[in-house]
Structure formats: structure tokens, C-alpha cells
Amino acid sequence: MKYSEMTREQLIAEYEAVKEKYEELQGMGLKLDMSRGKPNKEQLDLSMGMVDALSGSDLVGEEGIDCRNYGVLDGIIEAKRLLSAMIECPVDQIIIYGNSSLNVMYDTVARSMTHGVMGSTPWAKLDKVKFLCPVPGYDRHFAITEFFGIEMINVPMTAEGPDMDMVEELVSKDESIKGIWCVPKYSNPSGITYSDETVRRFAALKPAAKDFRIYWDNAYCIHHLYEDRQDHILEILHECEKAGNPDMVFKFCSTSKVTFPGSGIAAIAASKANLDFIKKQLTIQTIGHDKINQLRHVKFFGDFDGMLEHMKKHAAVIRPKFETVLDALDTELAPLGIAEWTRPNGGYFISLDTPKGCAKRVVSLCKDAGVVMTGAGATYPYGIDPNDSNIRIAPTFPSTEELKQACVVLTTCVKLAGLEKLLAETNV
């Protein structure tokens, strides 16, 4: 029975029952964590072949590059080939970086602050710089723009991606809007993949700022959960070219959630004009990235097909975890009509919307019962969810057993917070 259809007496009875259940859970001394999108041990074990992937190799690349020495600023050709297949761009439109695409994004914004974008005024010299932030979104994106004092404007996500009417209007009339953060596929946290229509409208944007760029963080491009139910997304670089906006997008990807987080390789893909500008910085910043690790990845996978096969193994490990969470939400919450959640085909998160004004309370209740959730508000710029309703669920790291327990806690807390709210509202 839906809570909204209950009488006050029924709500009170339900509240007492849920509260008792919650107190029982509190007594169990749980210590569970559904807060971060971290691979679990079983996933990490899948890549242990990385450790000896270069055993017996002379560490010389296919173009005769001694990967042990200085040189090759933008990556060895075999690594470019692998990651350009992953990111769906030509090999001459990619630069291979170090271990972290987040760091590449940080550098991209930092460089724009001090050196502008392809000849534009350095943003640090402007009175105001703004970014559009589809919400809910990725907290670490927002942390970068906040760190540089860039004003963030929320753009609501729909089932097709960001609200493009709003994006089009804002970028076309406000020259201080210099970028938009996007996780276009299996987005963080909602798991939504942008529709073809959305991608085409992105490519056709007419921004007032010449140095406006789309920050296209394709973090989950090959991170499917199912073999028979996969999202596909139009390739944005190519769409931008077709639309006469070849320089308008930076694409980012990494192998952080393919091999080992922190020990992967990352890349940026963009137009040649953008890459030429980026290389002017890169040549000052470093003598080159870790080519041995690039070679290690190539040897481990063989080719992109090998990488896709590897991703199927990841999916087999984490699919049951997603389903555990969805089952719990379906069973415990769906009949009550007090929450909504996404059913992603890939990525690392499920996005849960509690009743308005309840997210902080739910996270706090979870914490007091030993379950760490991502902080409420974390999926919004400045940590402020105007509805206080969104909670990001990260199912990958805990064991399935832990996850089951954590979901009992989570669903109990959503009920409790929802009942508290309903009872307060009806107590007039």
C-alpha cells in the first residue's frame, strides 16, 4: 500500500514498525560502505595478469621506441590505437596521459585559467567564468570548477540527458559560460545515456563564448552491465565536425575501471587544433608519461577486442550487485510510492530520489546504522541539492552479502525518513 494512501493511524503504526526495525539494525554494529564507485577485489583480481604482462619483453614499442627512456610526449602508437578505439576517435586525435583522467580534466581547466583556450583570454583575467553542471552529476567535476572559483549553474537531467533547451539558451546568450560537464554514457550517478537528439543538439550549439568547450567525460564508455542490453551513443567529435564546430569538445577516458584504478592510463581526444594548443603546455609540463604502463596495457589486452572481453568479466562480477540493490528497492520501496530510482545498463551507480527534503536525513540515518552513503548533496554543485532528495548508490565495492544488509538499512532509512516527513506534514 502506498504511504500516500494510508491514514494517519496506519502511518503511525508503520512508523512504529519501521522504527523498531531501524533500531534493531542499529544494534547490529554494521560497518558497510556504498559511497564510492570503487571496483571490488574480485574485479581487481581480473587484471592480475597486468603484473607479469611485460615479463620477458625488452620494453621496446612497435615503432622502435625504447619505452624505458625519456621521450614520446603524447603516447606510444599502440596505446593510442587501443584508447582511440575505446574513445572512438582517430589515432591522430588523441593524447595518452598518465594514470588519471580526472587529472587531465583538472589540467584542462587549470590551463584555461592561466592560458585561455586556443588563444582566448586566460579565464583568471575575466571577472566571471561559469560552467553548466547537469544535475545530479559527478562531485569531482564540480570540485574542480569550484576550486578555480568558477560559478556553477545547475541544468536538470532528463531521461535523454541534460535539458537541452536550457543549455542552448544559456550558452548562446552568456559569454561567461565556458564549459559544461558531461558524463554522456551511463552517467554518474543516474546511469542515463544521452540520446542521439541530445548529442546532435550539443554538436550544434552556438555558444556566445568562442572558448566554450563541452567536457565530455566518457568514463563509462565500455562499462556495460549486460550483453543484450547496451546503450550506444553518437560520437560527439564527429558530430561536432559535421555541425561545423570541430573544436568545441574535449573527450576524456581512462582505464581506471578497466584495469587498476590509480594505475591505469588516461587520454584526451579533441580536434587537431585543440591538441596542438594542449601540446604547447604539455611540452613544458612533463617530458612524457609512463610509456611502460602504456605498453603493459597493450600487452595485457592485445587489442580492443581483448579489452571488450575483459569488460564482460567485470560485468559478470558487478551485475549481480546492481541487481541486488534494484531487487531491494523494488521489493521494499516500490509498493510504497515514496522513492524513484534508475535502472542503468552500465556504469557504476544507481541514482535514488527520496521524498523531497529527506536525502540528508536518510544518509544520516544510514550512517548511524553503520552504512556510509555518498553525502546527500554531493551530486550537486556546492553540495547543495535544492530538493534534498538525490542519493547516489555505489553498489560495486561491497560483497553481495554486505550489499544485501546495506540495502536493508538503506530502504529502512528511506521509509523512516519518508514517514517522519509524512507524519510531520499531516500533523497540522
Next chain:
Amino acid sequence: MKYSEMTREQLIAEYEAVKEKYEELQGMGLKLDMSRGKPNKEQLDLSMGMVDALSGSDLVGEEGIDCRNYGVLDGIIEAKRLLSAMIECPVDQIIIYGNSSLNVMYDTVARSMTHGVMGSTPWAKLDKVKFLCPVPGYDRHFAITEFFGIEMINVPMTAEGPDMDMVEELVSKDESIKGIWCVPKYSNPSGITYSDETVRRFAALKPAAKDFRIYWDNAYCIHHLYEDRQDHILEILHECEKAGNPDMVFKFCSTSKVTFPGSGIAAIAASKANLDFIKKQLTIQTIGHDKINQLRHVKFFGDFDGMLEHMKKHAAVIRPKFETVLDALDTELAPLGIAEWTRPNGGYFISLDTPKGCAKRVVSLCKDAGVVMTGAGATYPYGIDPNDSNIRIAPTFPSTEELKQACVVLTTCVKLAGLEKLLAETNV
């Protein structure tokens, strides 16, 4: 016989002989490179044990950290222990970075531009920012400051380090001077190690700018050439503390020329107050560096003693190369009194001073005879050597046989350029 003691007729005869020799060398179709401080193949082979250093390991660090996953922003404890021994600081005064200390230095300057230093005004908001640059020095340091539009002021090197009278005077009266680039041990390119007096005067500086920092790039801290003839340097962090300036220095080091350039690990050491400020950026910039590579280094060396033993093997490989160059300079140039050079006990370079106004000509002559030298002027900010006399010799990369040939070319070119100059001067 010294050229300065020759008659014009003798100089002409010598010029004809040297010119003939030069043309003969030109005809040999040589293709040699003494331009960059790159380890040679034999040195790289010393570290091949790195490839399998983690074989059989579960990649879990001594504190139970799964190095395969996200986390640990500032480095695993065993890597901190190793590099803090190398950089001579306590383990709690170090952050382990990725593969490049140059990148750490770049980030340090970039962060100061956008966020200042421990609360100071971001440099990008100041009209003028200046750095002191001991000359000759490291071209890639100068490239960073030039990239950010920081004005560079030459400070001459003496046999004891930078001219400290000049440093003291400049930093005490000019608030726009925010830093000084130092390679304090086996400096690039002169091989000089700063004297105790110099280090103490550095530590006791009274800069007008509160956000003035000494950029202490200890790139060659354990890169001795001899076992019985090693330079020692006072530890600057400790000296700064004693002098009441605990926050005035950033130390940098890496294993780039210990294991594999591009695949090493780097570090910054500084006061806790500095590190706390740096971590505010780091936590936005990345989720963490490559901990597996940190662990790989620890397993390969065992401990710091293992690293020092390893450096002896490097020395055994490159010492004969340095001696080949020095022998050639001693034999071919010393009697002529037209050039001076350094005799370093470590590091990667020999610094050669040709007659004033001859360095560009020498490098150009070398190039036309198939020998690439570091560009004349590269050791000075903006690539401008006011005397046009300094040439950096990098003996490590070529084979000893190639080096011998290259030295014949180099010394012949120094003679030729010197003679051209003398003949032009006496042709009055």
C-alpha cells in the same frame, strides 16, 4: 701553445689545419647526439628487474593498502620511507607523486598562479612576478617560468653555488620575486654542489615576499660518479627550520635517472604547513598516483641501501663516459687556453665555456658535422646567454665510441670558432 700567444701567421696556419680537419669530419657522415641528459641502454638494462619486481605479489602494501584500488593521496608508507631517505627528510614531510618531478614543479608554479602560496594573493592577479635563475641552469625550469609569464632574472653561479650577495639583496628588497630555481647538488649543467655556507645563507634569507619559495630540485642527490669523491650538501629543510624559515623551501626529487625515466616516481618534500596547502589542491586534482609503481620501486630496491648500491652500477657505466669527454677536453683544448669546463663528481652534465661569442657558432659547426649539442643559450632564461659562451655537454647517452668521435668534432669546432674569432679580432 696557447692561441693567445700565437702570432697572426701561426693562427692562420692553425686555422687552415683545423679547417681541414673539420672538413674531413664533415665528410664522415656522423650522426651523434650529446644534447640531452638521457641514460643509455646499458643503464636502463640495470633496472630490468623492475619488470618482474611484483611477480607473485598480491599488491597489498605493508599497511594493508590494496595498491590496485583508489585511495592514498600522498603515497604508500613504504614509498615515502624510500624517497624520504633519498631526499633526506622525515617521512611525514613528503608527498609521493607520479612519474615526473618536472610535472610536480610545473604544478607548484601553476597552483601559485591560480591559488597563491599558503594564503597569498594568486600570482595571476599580480602585475609582476619574478624568479631568480642561477645561470647557467636547467632549460626546463626556465621554460616553466617563461610559460607562466614570470620574469626571470639571471644570477651568476660561482664555484659555491649562486652569487648569494646578489640573491640576498634582490629577495630582500623586491616583493615581486617569488622564487629561485636551484639544482643544488651536481647542478645542471655545471656539476657544482652548493657549499655549506651557500645553503646556510639560503636558509637565512629574509625575502620581502612572504610567498617566496626556494625551488630546490635535488635531481641528482644520489647520482655520484665516484665512490671516493662524493659531494655532500647540507639538508635545506632542516637548515630553514633552524633559521626560522620552515616554510621557505620546496624540495623535489624523482627516480627518473635511478630506474626508468618516464616510469619512475617523484616526490615533493616541504614543511607540514606547505604540504597541507598542497594537499588541498591534490585532493581536487587526482584520486591518487600510481601506487603499484610505488610498490614496484620498493620491491625492486628493498630499501635505500639497495638504491645506493644500484646507483654504483649507474656510476660504473657513465663514469668512463665523463672521463672520455674530460680527456678529450684536457688533451685537445687545455693547452690552447681558449675554453674552460667543469669536472663534476656526479650528475649528468659537463659545462663548457667557449670564448665569448663563440657558443652558437660551435653548436652550429657541430651540427653541420653531424653532432647535436644542446642549443647554445639553452642554459639561460629566454635562451639568451649574454656571453654566448656556455655549452652543456651530456655524455651519458652515446656509446663511449660515439662519444670519442663526438668529442673530436666538438673540440675541433671549439678550436675553429675560437680561431675565427681571434683572426677577426687581430684583423684590424
